[in-house]
Amino acid sequence: MDQKLYMEIKNNSLPLDLKEIPVLKYEVFYDQVLAFLKDEGKHCIAYYGVESAGNLKLYCCIADDNNNIVVLFAHELNKDHLVLKSLTPECVQLHIFEREIHENFGVEFEGHTWLKPVRYPYNRKNRSEIINSYPFYNIESEELHEVGVGPVHAGIIEPGHFRFICNGEKVLHLEIQLGYQHRGIEELFITKCNALQRCILSESIAGDTSIGHSLAHSQLIESLAGIQVSEALQIERCIALEMERLAIHIGDTSALCGDVAYQLGQVVCEALRTTIINTTQFWCGNRFGKGLIRPGGSNYPLNNDVVNEILRVLDDTGRRFFEVTDLIYSLPSVLGRFDDIGILTRQQALSLGAVGMTARTSGILRDIRKTHPFQYYKNYLVRPVILETGDVLARGMERVLEVHESVKIIHELIEIWQQKIKDFRKPVYDYNLKPDNFAISMVEGWRGEICHIAITDNSGNIAHYKVKDPSMHNWMALALAVRNQEISDFPICNKSFNLSYCGNDL
Amino acid sequence: MFKEIKVLKSHGIQYVKNLRMQPVSALFRGRPVISGDITKDEIKTVSFACPVMAIDGKSGSIDMGRCVFCKECSFLLPDKIRFTNDYRISSNVREALIIKPGSENPVQLDENRIRKEIRRLFKSALKLRQVSAGGDNSCEMELVATGNVNFDFGRYGIEFVASPRHADGIVITGPISENMAEPLDITYNAIPSPKIIILAGTDAISGGIFDGSPALDRRFIEQNHIDLFVPGNPLNPLTFINGVMDLLGIK
Ligand code: SF4
Numbered sequence: 001m002d003q004k005l006y007m008e009i010k011n012n013s014l015p016l017d018l019k020e021i022p023v024l025k026y027e028v029f030y031d032q033v034l035a036f037l038k039d040e041g042k043h044c045i046a047y048y049g050v051e052s053a054g055n056l057k058l059y060c061c062i063a064d065d066n067n068n069i070v071v072l073f074a075h076e077l078n079k080d081h082l083v084l085k086s087l088t089p090e091c092v093q094l095h096i097f098e099r100e101i102h103e104n105f106g107v108e109f110e111g112h113t114w115l116k117p118v119r120y121p122y123n124r125k126n127r128s129e130i131i132n133s134y135p136f137y138n139i140e141s142e143e144l145h146e147v148g149v150g151p152v153h154a155g156i157i158e159p160g161h162f163r164f165i166c167n168g169e170k171v172l173h174l175e176i177q178l179g180y181q182h183r184g185i186e187e188l189f190i191t192k193c194n195a196l197q198r199c200i201l202s203e204s205i206a207g208d209t210s211i212g213h214s215l216a217h218s219q220l221i222e223s224l225a226g227i228q229v230s231e232a233l234q235i236e237r238c239i240a241l242e243m244e245r246l247a248i249h250i251g252d253t254s255a256l257c258g259d260v261a262y263q264l265g266q267v268v269c270e271a272l273r274t275t276i277i278n279t280t281q282f283w284c285g286n287r288f289g290k291g292l293i294r295p296g297g298s299n300y301p302l303n304n305d306v307v308n309e310i311l312r313v314l315d316d317t318g319r320r321f322f323e324v325t326d327l328i329y330s331l332p333s334v335l336g337r338f339d340d341i342g343i344l345t346r347q348q349a350l351s352l353g354a355v356g357m358t359a360r361t362s363g364i365l366r367d368i369r370k371t372h373p374f375q376y377y378k379n380y381l382v383r384p385v386i387l388e389t390g391d392v393l394a395r396g397m398e399r400v401l402e403v404h405e406s407v408k409i410i411h412e413l414i415e416i417w418q419q420k421i422k423d424f425r426k427p428v429y430d431y432n433l434k435p436d437n438f439a440i441s442m443v444e445g446w447r448g449e450i451c452h453i454a455i456t457d458n459s460g461n462i463a464h465y466k467v468k469d470p471s472m473h474n475w476m477a478l479a480l481a482v483r484n485q486e487i488s489d490f491p492i493c494n495k496s497f498n499l500s501y502c503g504n505d506l
Numbered sequence: 507m508f509k510e511i512k513v514l515k516s517h518g519i520q521y522v523k524n525l526r527m528q529p530v531s532a533l534f535r536g537r538p539v540i541s542g543d544i545t546k547d548e549i550k551t552v553s554f555a556c557p558v559m560a561i562d563g564k565s566g567s568i569d570m571g572r573c574v575f576c577k578e579c580s581f582l583l584p585d586k587i588r589f590t591n592d593y594r595i596s597s598n599v600r601e602a603l604i605i606k607p608g609s610e611n612p613v614q615l616d617e618n619r620i621r622k623e624i625r626r627l628f629k630s631a632l633k634l635r636q637v638s639a640g641g642d643n644s645c646e647m648e649l650v651a652t653g654n655v656n657f658d659f660g661r662y663g664i665e666f667v668a669s670p671r672h673a674d675g676i677v678i679t680g681p682i683s684e685n686m687a688e689p690l691d692i693t694y695n696a697i698p699s700p701k702i703i704i705l706a707g708t709d710a711i712s713g714g715i716f717d718g719s720p721a722l723d724r725r726f727i728e729q730n731h732i733d734l735f736v737p738g739n740p741l742n743p744l745t746f747i748n749g750v751m752d753l754l755g756i757k
Contacts, residue, residue, distance in 0.1 A: 120685055122721040131685045151689045154668035156636040156650045158643055159686060180685045183640045184721035192715070197557040200574050200715045207644025207740060251647075267655045268513055271520040274656050278531070285533035285589075288644045290739060291576055299581060300533075320516045327509040426581075502642050505683075 015439035047097035093353025212445025296428025356448015469503025542608030596749025641680030675702035
């Protein structure tokens with residue numbers, strides 16, 4: 001009598017047969033999802049809709065960190081009656097996913113108090129809602145004023161709109177409106193059906209995470225096509241991913257110094273970041289690692305010249321980075337600006353389903369490298385850095401400590417790599433995907449959990465492609481962290497999270 | 507105090523002395539060279555394989571304004587197509603970005619087509635406003651890098667400024683998403699005339715891999731005169747720097 005309620009799937013492993021995924025009644029779906037998400041060790045990695053034959057199918061993927069599995073629930077609605085009881089009042093982390101489903105398909109989630117647009121995609125249900133008409137929250141009061149910033153900002157950064165409600169200098173509320181960067185990525189994965197086009201596309205989801213996203217894509221294709229790659233290549237991919245983490249963390253340290261006008265720290269870290277990205281360029285000809293990760297093989301297999309260059313640069317840059325951060329994080333003028341500012345409490349982070357660095361600096365162990373290991377991390381134990389205070393200082397220190405870790409990881413991985421047999425396989429572009437399958441791929445990028453999910457049709461074409469950047473979960477964390485802060489502290493709070501606009505907007 | 511001195515000593519001198527002749531790593535993918543004896547069949551193969559239709563199926567020329575520099579054509583035909591590490595590939599004329607088989611010539615600006623007021627007004631100081639319109643943040647980071655301690659483009663009085671009111675021109679990255687089309691217009695209109703437009707990166711020049719996406723609105727590009735095209739995915743800081751120096755006539 002025991003009816004199966006969900007499917008279990010492991011990251012970066014065999015895909016599921018679509019027919020085997022049980023479709024639940026909404027009452028059951030609702031209860032099950034809620035019951036699962038009550039547990040701290042589980043969080044929602046993606047919850048989204050897929051249109052098919054007049055119906056709308058909802059998939060909810062929940063990561064079970066303690067058992068290293070992903071649990072998949074499904075529900076199907078008739079398009080004539082798109083009303084559901086919202087899960088958000090009971091489980092806040094689902095707010096953004098329900099908003100997305102509402103925006104894309106017009107599902108009314110009864111009881112959702114914040115059913116606002118996510119990104120104004122071109123194929124949204126209601127084209128009459130345009131990005132200029134975003135319904136901002138406001139408060140009527142003689143004492144309060146609003147500050148609007150963006151979409152075009154003062155620096156060279158991506159566009160997004162921030163609307164503050166302030167009492168004097170103090171921020172009472174911040175609303176972040178995104179969508180300006182929407183390029184229709186998920187649909188392009190289907191319409192651009194050539195394998196190389198998809199690789200290029202995956203590298204352009206968020207250019208600062210080219211390696212993370214292109215690895216997530218390649219893994220997904222490999223699991224759907226049943227391609228195995230050598231251990232040597234797996235190690236190379238991990239090294240590339242750690243190089244990306246190093247470059248950004250060092251660059252962010254520079255930016256944080258810049259925001260508190262500490263020029264020495266800014267300039268020194270800037271130069272150090274250059275050495276790392278130039279090493280990536282030495283390896284593959286591109287400072288952001290575009291072109292380095294491909295399904296099934298590599299155009300730039302690691303070799304001894306590259307290894308020696310990496311070791312040389314890590315030695316020098318590593319030493320100099322620790323020297324300068326030792327200085328930065330001992331200065332009262334810096335600490336005074338970072339300490340106790342922009343706090344995201346553990347409770348807030350849990351309820352938002354925060355991921356990656358943002359979760360780890362609020363005391364939560366979430367690191368896909370450890371909890372849902374992929375590539376060579378399956379055989380190699382990563383030691384995630386967990387900090388407790390959830391403030392700008394913690395997010396700054398997290399970067400320093402993760403740089404320490406990544407340098408160690410790269411050293412150790414290179415040693416293991418040297419023992420492995422190299423097979424120098426070229427990328428595979430003429431793959432055949434298993435028909436009617438569902439596959440999921442996760443990668444811990446420098447920001448956090450990247451997730452790509454694909455569904456194939458009965459002739460093995462990609463019928464649906466879902467991309468989730470960690471920023472999707474974490475933007476709301478920034479909005480909460482600046483409450484009751486001085487508005488002048490917004491820039492350092494924002495930098496300390498360093499979230500992706502294009503990753504959210506897709 | 508001692509810590510500072512130690513840090514400064516390790517830091518040493520980081521700036522690139524000659525921005526015109528900075529060597530880059532051997533694998534850097536810059537200007538392509540296509541062999542003059544590439545055959546019809548070979549052209550067919552690579553133009554079919556190219557993810558962005560940057561290779562003309564008839565002539566075999568490569569349009570760097572479309573190319574995403576994936577190098578896949580060169581992996582297919584290593585004897586016929588190679589990518590040099592020449593990063594000086596910006597031009598003020600769109601056609602100059604099209605590299606024909608047999609050509610080894612560097613990419614140049616057409617001096618006659620540079621608007622007269624540009625050099626007269628901006629040669630000793632040029633302030634630019636950057637707008638990302640669907641950019642993936644890699645071109646944006648490379649533009650930030652032009653002003654960093656290594657490249658220090660500020661040495662020529664060339665800088666990015668916060669307000670369009672303070673700017674002499676606009677630098678656009680990204681394929682121009684529909685949702686950014688209006689903010690881009692507003693920003694451009696807020697810049698006092700005369701002003702210049704620079705397209706930075708392949709996505710901005712042609713839409714790149716996003717070409718054809720219904721989420722774009724590229725009317726701005728069609729309606730305005732472009733003063734400089736800077737190819738790359740993302741553009742290299744040196745490509746941008748050299749392009750702007752050539753535009754302004756800085757030696
Ligand atoms: S390098 Fe450029 S021309 Fe060659 S295949 Fe890639 S995009 Fe096309």
